Amino acid sequence: MTKKVNITCPNCKKIVEIDSRFKPFCSKACKSIDFLRWANEEVAIETFEQPPEEQEDY
Ligand SMILES: [Zn+2]
Numbered sequence: 001m002t003k004k005v006n007i008t009c010p011n012c013k014k015i016v017e018i019d020s021r022f023k024p025f026c027s028k029a030c031k032s033i034d035f036l037r038w039a040n041e042e043v044a045i046e047t048f049e050q051p052p053e054e055q056e057d058y
Contacts, residue, residue, distance in 0.1 A: 004018075005018070007020075007023060007024050008024075009024065009025050009026035009027075009030050010024060010025065010030075010034060011025060011026075011030035011031075011033055011034050012026060012030055014026045
């Protein structure tokens with residue numbers, strides 16, 4: 001007995017067809033949107049990453 005697993009698109013939560021080319025996304029659009037968001041987060045992390053606080057001598 002094979003259990004049918006429904007995948008939901010991480011972006012829009014729509015049910016993704018099991019043979020979707022864009023798994024786990026429902027469509028190319030959702031896949032690229034998620035990729036862009038991920039890429040932006042990567043950039044943001046790098047931007048906000050500060051070097052360790054330097055100790056100042058008083
Ligand atoms: Zn989607």
